[in-house]
Amino acid sequence: MTDPTQVQFFSYDDADALHPVPGIEMRAVFGAGASVNLVDLASGAELPLHSHPHEQIGVVLEGVLVLIVGGREHRLGVNEACVVPGGVEHGGRGGPEGCRVLDVFIPGREDYRSAAAPPRVPPSSPTS
């Protein structure tokens, strides 16, 4: 568990990946008020329609994400983002080359805590 009053460092590469469905893996970093999940979707891998009370802000870092919301499919490419308010049903699918997405959840997704990166001590040096 992290201490919300302390500066914390993490590496996604240190986190155990969670696979909510085949072809999708996620790793998480938790702050006090949000979690930031790095999510990789293989080509065609699909997260079925679902909803949660958390607000979600997704940013596509690589590839194309097909976001399904409001009865329509939306193709989001690199540097494109979507804000899904809490309680709104949505799903997602990896585009032809798959995709990598950073999903911010407010508040943090405690149900994904098992995918949380452990705090680490990064290389550092005194500033003086």
Add this chain to the structure above:
Amino acid sequence: MTDPTQVQFFSYDDADALHPVPGIEMRAVFGAGASVNLVDLASGAELPLHSHPHEQIGVVLEGVLVLIVGGREHRLGVNEACVVPGGVEHGGRGGPEGCRVLDVFIPGREDYRSAAAPPRVPPSSPTS
């Protein structure tokens, strides 16, 4: 202004960049509970020590970020992240090749609203 009850799409490429200091530019996406800022730091460009009441979760996407916090410099590479609680003084500098960072602020940084991407209508198609 965005409607926090509605799904919203954005492109960082549509946002006007804000330059808080030379060599640093940022673009923002706002949800109801957070803003997600895409920040590019040129090599050596430095954001001086500062603090704000917002919690900040930064994730390095490209290059190396030198984060200054607690009297030490920390070199963060790709897929590394830092959680800075509200009120904690910190600063940053672009590494030798510069860097790109996604900074999540909880709550959203209203003082960076001028860097907000406008909502957009993405290409979409009915799912049925």
